[in-house]
Amino acid sequence: MLGKLALAGIKNRRRDYLVLLAGLTMSAAIFYMFANLATNRAFIKANAVVSQASLIFGFGAVLLILITVVYIMYANSFLLSMRQHDYGLFMMLGATRKRVGELVFLETLILGAIATAIGIGLGLLMSKFLVGFLLNMLGLHLAHLSAVYVPAIIATAVLYVGLFILASLFNLIRLTRTTVLKLLHSDEQANQPKVKPFRQLIQGTLGIVFLAIGYWALAAIKTLQMTAIPLALVTITLGTYLLFRATILVIIRGLRHTAWAKKHLNGFLLGQLNFRVHNYTRMLTIVSLLFAMALGAITVGSGYHKQLPMMAKTLGTYSIAIHDKTPAEQKLMDQLHVAYTATYTQKRQGKTVYYNADELAKQPVEQQRYKKSGQPEAHLYTQSLKAFKKSGTQDMNFMALALGKVGAYTPKILSAEQFAKQTGKTVTVTTIRVKDLQQDMKPLKQLNKLENQRFTPPTNMTVGSYQGYEMMNAFFGGLEFMGYFLGIAFLAMLASCLMFKILSGAPGDQRRYRMLYKVGVRQNLMRWGIAKEIGILFLIPGIMGVIDVLFGLQMFKPLMVAPMSPYLGIGSTFLIFIGLYVIYYLITLALYWRIVLPKTTTD
């Protein structure tokens, strides 16, 4: 009978349950995808060429587990906040604590099991399609990646079911310890945090000191090595928490005494925030860290994505060199956005490759300057034939046009007459420099493939910047992918965390807005009030997260050497990320409105 009642209670709130279930399912799916990558040793070995990458993966896994724990905690409290009134009612009707306890335990566990099962299924599908899609979009290829990986399935199932058992036990203890009356009136209790100026001041100062240590640790990753990341994680978490504790309440208190607070619903808004923020400090801290990690990961990912072609540009004076072009290749070449092109005739004899001086004079070879540090500069120049003969023939880019191993052929420049007389195998080579590698990626890829089919490429070097790009892509692709992947995963989880925490306060607010409605507050004013309140709860971790990222990107300086920089082009990445965050905000807001706003009276 009680089981039936419980089921009826769930049916009545099926939309809320659907939200809960969807969130948990997503979380399990994301965890599976990550576990699939992180536990797959063959995959990591094949792709994590940079030593820090496997370290990042390790930390990623630990973070994701921590976040999952917090996430389930919030989801669970949302569940409990929805159910405790019903449980109280059952007890009032005479159900024994033991019976209700069983009910609570089973409900939580069943919900968890369903979410885990669907989540793993969804994770499998997502691994298959989403990861493929992401790789395709980024133009990457990662070896040893398969959608179905049994150890990952087991890891996800064990973690989630384990956590749900813990959550059930937690609910059980909480319910059996609270009195029936408290359960029935659970949403009517109020605690008003006190402000203690001296303690607040110390907290604030300590918070800033911790944050400073954390930011410094990230910047000094070269000297601190392995210890930098855990040190930064601990200090930034502590710092953010203390800073939030110290400042937010004081600011709200300050605002409450202004004339602004006495207009419309502003006072109510501040009262609500004051009421909440203390409870929310921990959650806001976690969310701000998640925000930072998600944004940081995506920024680094897109940094590599955007900057690899830029870096590759300096790896060759021309993008691609085609020998004895075929009609098919000509067609592809016509698609390119050419910045500079030149065609030379080569004659090969023994260990020497001969060039026609007339051709070289008409179409001088573009060369690259080097900085004092030995770094190539993006700036290109050409020389007169005379000067070119002296030094230019030793240029790697020019040497590479001869094919074969570097140094296998010595280039020699002959006058037009001598060149005509020279015997040997005649080959024409066309060099093309495109305006933007990224733009012509597709035809370049095909051209390179065709060229490599006909001529064995030199084994120890790349010819042209496109091949340079391919090499770097293979090298940094794992990092780029991980950046995007972790970024999206963290964002999804952080937003759901925030959503659940906020939504778990909704049933209590229902009553408050009902009162406001009775007192005669316009519907629109209430809508705006809610939008502002939730907006602020989204904004605080957002701002802190952005600051964290701006400092945290220092960490990637050693991995993104000039001309790359972790800070380059972050504007557009930030905008896209913030756009996604705003969408989450709007979804939360819509859900909140639906739960909280009183229905206008009609019959």
Place this chain on the structure above:
Amino acid sequence: MTTATTVVDVHGLEKTYGKANERQYKALKDINFSVAEGEFVGIMGASGSGKTTLLNMLSTLDTPTKGDVIVNGHDVTKMRGNQLADFRAQEVGFIFQDFNLLESLTAEENIGLPLALKGTASKVMDQAIHEVAETLSIADLLQKYPAELSGGQKQRVAAARAIVHHPSILMGDEPTGALDSTSARELLDLLTTINQKQAMSVLLVTHDPFSASFCQRILFIKDGQIGSELKRGSQDRAAFYQQILNELGTFNE
């Protein structure tokens, strides 16, 4: 009685629950009455008699099926959306059985809410709040949160919120229902004072004869209809109380 001094005028009010094709229930049947300015009127009836439904109609929380409700010259049955909200905010003061205070706000902020909604300047607001707090002797409670107040104190704060913006009528829905007898008596005395000193009309819905005895006129409602009416006239409260008890004795038979 429809003169300029009428605050509430109800004509042929009916309320039917349930859709046309379902089993219908008539909660109110052809209710007619009016309240003059400055009058203290009580509506009495057992639970289920329709008195709360009636109050909800008067306060625009619910819409009638038929009939007119005119409050201070506004026909509330014709209002929609924001008009209704504004009407409640400006013309009506409410006291509820369960106080309906916002626990996230201090007493002062709770009282100031109706003024804040109007956009009153903060200085004017402070003055109004302190005036009303003096009247209800809650000046020393203003900085406290509802959770720190007793039931009687909460209800006085709620009463302050109900009259701070000088509404044309004060409506109470069993305002003493959750109070002990001392607090209840204090509140009713306060309501009487407000009624007399500020000439504010009061409409009190109750099933408690003691509360009702503070009124000048009582309408008895039974099964959705007004059955009888009692006037206090020049009798003292104790005599009126006795009269109400007698009336209830015959009315409920």
